[in-house]
Amino acid sequence: LSEKDFAGKKILVTAGPTREYLDPIRFLSNKSSGKMGYALARTAARRGAEVTLLSGPVNLTPPYGVETIFIESASQLAEEVKLHSQNYDIVIMAAAVADFRPADYQKEKIKKGKQFDNFKLNMMRNSDILEGIGRHKKKRQILVGFAAESEDLLNNARDKMEKKNLDMIVANDIAGFTSDQNSVTIITKKYAKDIPLMKKTEIAGIIFDGISELLK
């Protein structure tokens, strides 16, 4: 794309999984590869935006011309988002953020003593980052979320859009994790548009076409 329709816009994108550590070497995570978020960041930069990418641990090369900051846990991501989000015209949360973390982080490697024949892990809730941004949304700021669901996709996505005060939500089945392609439904207050299976790079283009409309 040669059109620089996002020139002058500052865009924050999050991508990839988070890691929630039990001890220094063990963590809980998910199957997000970061491909969707990286495609969005790359597309935004190509279309002229100044882009910051907050990335979980992934095996991808940071997109050219994009300031990329790496995080591991949901709490670290929340900190970075807090530092950045107010300065951006558009915030897109494609990261697969863990909803829970181990309640008692162990500073030393957990040993498999007798007491662990039946190991139970206590989990506590992570804060919802996107809901926090939605609560403090600036005038004219555009907030885009993703919804990954394994059932009742569209209703759950619409509920999330409402609850988190979003301008757009991209609903996808959990089958969208990891692969190069995805099929999604782009939902705004005005429409729900089904995007058939295609490359995540192409989906990124369609998402920015939709955001461009919202900015008008």
Ligand code: PMT
């Ligand atoms: O990385 P890939 O392999 O390319 O896969 C892409 C993807 C499937 C991960 C992506 O398309 C996607 O759906 N990302 C969001 C996954 C997710 O966490 O969905 P959710 O329905 O649990 O969360 C809803 C929204 O709230 C998301 O925008 C999420 O970033 C955000 N969230 C969730 C939990 C939390 N504690 N804080 C958040 O901000």
